[in-house]
Amino acid sequence: MTLPREPAAHCEPVRAQAAPAGGTGVLQALAARLAALHPDRRLFTAVDGVDGSGKTTFADALAAGIRAAAIPRPVVRVSLDDFHHRRDLRYRRGRGSAAGFRHDSYNLDQFRAYVLSPLRPGGCGHYRPAGHNLDTDAVLSPPWQPAAANAVVLVDGLFLHRDELAADWDFSIFLDVPFPVSAARMALRDGTPADPEHPDMHRYVGGQRLYFGDSDPAARATVVVENTDPEDPRVIPAAAASCFRTSxxxxxxxxxxxxxxxxxxxxxxxxxxxxxxxxxxxxxxxxxxxxxxxxxxxxxxxxxxxxxxxxxxxxxxxxxxxxxxxxxxxxxxxx
Known part of the structure; x- marks a missing residue:
């Protein structure tokens, strides 16, 4: 397939839109910082955190803030949740395996081929926003989409500070939320047990604890945001993060x-x-x-x-x- 040539850098017009819900001070400060950082090229940015930490909501609000900054900047929004492995590979170690959740959930090769590599200098400047449908288990090959040469490539997802990805980010955020809080949110969202120590949560909580131990995401992040109260996120030192206390x-x-x-x-x-x-x-x-x-x-x-x-x-x-x-x-x- 022949792809269009590299898109030119541009600034999107400021759109009239509501301010992001809650925590506008932290979000606005981060948005302004990202809008101004390396404005002559694409900026690769990660929003990491445990299940239920509010990654997608936070990243969407951050994207809106960047687009509405004093000097607005285009944003490419991607979620690692759209790049899962197929079920047979995700569950090859067993459906309750914490190691399976930690190591087998995401197709990083596909994510790199669809998003990271083509948007790097020398790439085609186009990306595919998804590679897998979690509901149908289908592998996807959606049309390539252009990304402005100065876009902020804003990715949310689990395990983004793992060794395989940590060096890819120009700027990264870790949302720190203790497991009792994140598990309670997951219970409302997914119907899972609200107790993070429940056996049914071992795969997910255990996998994330493995991640804390092998990657220390709070220490690797550019900024750590305490997001227990989404209406009042706070920037905190890495050493104050709940995940850091088990790393x-x-x-x-x-x-x-x-x-x-x-x-x-x-x-x-x-x-x-x-x-x-x-x-x-x-x-x-x-x-x-x-x-x-x-x-x-x-x-x-x-x-x-x-x-x-x-x-x-x-x-x-x-x-x-x-x-x-x-x-x-x-x-x-x-x-």
């Missing part, structure tokens, strides 16, 4: 602690160097912190070796606070 963390002394299923809700304590080494005291605090953030056990990378750790019974947070190093304020922050 790999770096503590003073250089010790990195992450999540792993090496034990069932077990607190691990170094058996020999803890009392003598400041780094190990940091390690102990980090391990206790990790254990009480719904983690099934920490794994140590570097420094102390797991085989030199001893399991201890789980203790309450108040008791843990008495053993954490540092002043009380620091203890409260850790917990």
């Amino acid at each position: 790999a963390r770096r503590y003073p002394g250089g010790t990195v602690v992450g999540r792993c299923s090496v034990a069932e809700n077990t607190l691990w304590k170094h058996c020999s160097l803890l009392q003598r080494c400041y780094t190990c005291c940091d390690l102990y605090a980090a391990l206790q912190y990790c254990a009480f953030r719904s983690c099934s056990g920490p794994v140590i990378r570097g420094g102390c070796k797991p085989e030199r750790m001893q399991p201890l019974p789980k203790i309450c947070c108040a008791a843990t606070a008495q053993h954490l190093p540092g002043p009380p304020a620091q203890r409260e922050e850790l917990l």
